[in-house]
Amino acid sequence: MKKLVLLAMLVLAAQQAFSQGSATVNDIIVMADGTFVQAKVTKITDETLTFNYPGEALINEVKLDKLERVVFASGRTQFFGDKQSPNSGQIDQMAVQEPQPTSGEDVYLLPVQNQMKKALFEENTLAVLPITFMKNDTYDETLSMAATGHVMQLIDQGASQKGITVQDMGTTVSKLIDSGISFNDLDNAPVDKLRKTIGTEYILRVNVDQKTTSAKKAMGWAALHSESNDTPDNDLTANISLQLFDAENVSESYEVDFSEGLSVRDKRNLGSAARWRSSLDYVLRQLMDSGSLQ
DSSP states (O other), rough: OHHHHHHHHHHHHHHHHHHGGGOOEEEEETTTTTTTEEEEEEEESSSSSEEOOOOOOOOEEEEGGEEEEEOOOOOOEEOEEEEEEEOOOOEEEEEEEEOOOOOOOOOOOOOOHHHHHTSSSSSEEEEEEEOOEEEETOOOHHHHHHHHHHHHHHHHHHHTTTOOOEEEEEEHHHHHTTTTTTGGTTTTOOOOHHHHHHHHHEEEEEEEEEEEEEOOOOHHHHHHHOSSOOOOOOOEEEEEEEEEEEEOOOSSEEEEEEEEEEEEESSGGGGOHHHHHHHHHHHHHHHTTTTOOO
């Protein structure tokens, strides 16, 4: 349970940094015991980290061996102790050289371009792009973060059974920010550029569009003979677009557009009727059963 809470907090912190840029003030300090602190890191030495709590001038200090990582407001993640920064999957392209044939031995070489292509990502890895959640045609940051965390948890469970490692959201966001790809650029960014930036074999893009419409209230004879009360139904529709890109295809290797509707009698239940979660569960199960991840 502690790991799930920590994952959710890291997803929220990373996506806030990505969507708000420099407007995010606080850093997230993750302790070795799994607890976390929202603060502003002011100094890091060889042995200690200094920070201030929001709204306080008091200087606090903690030893580095008590820390696991820090997710900075910029989106960058720094690891401490035995934890090492995840492999970015990117290498110096100048280091890719054609192997030299041994005397008397037939050697069949791949084109240099194919060698370069394979070197740009780490095999059996997957990155989830931050999710865009539109509610009645308006971007909803809270639901976007919730949907991103939900997908990260489900895809990590399914992918691990197939031997695929899911890159944590903090690392993905950090790489996107460092390469100058903003949240608004994600849908239009070329996949080869995203893969070169993120460094994973698979890239998963998910968008959710939820709309609410009120059905017309019955009038006249129909209203008199209706067995329902006077409260009109409210139609809640969740539209989900999912695209999976792998290293062997320029376009998506798996794509689905899914729509699910729900009629809600009481408007007060619209906010709690998070049917998008069950819709996401269904779409992700279809992805796992499709054989696209292997």
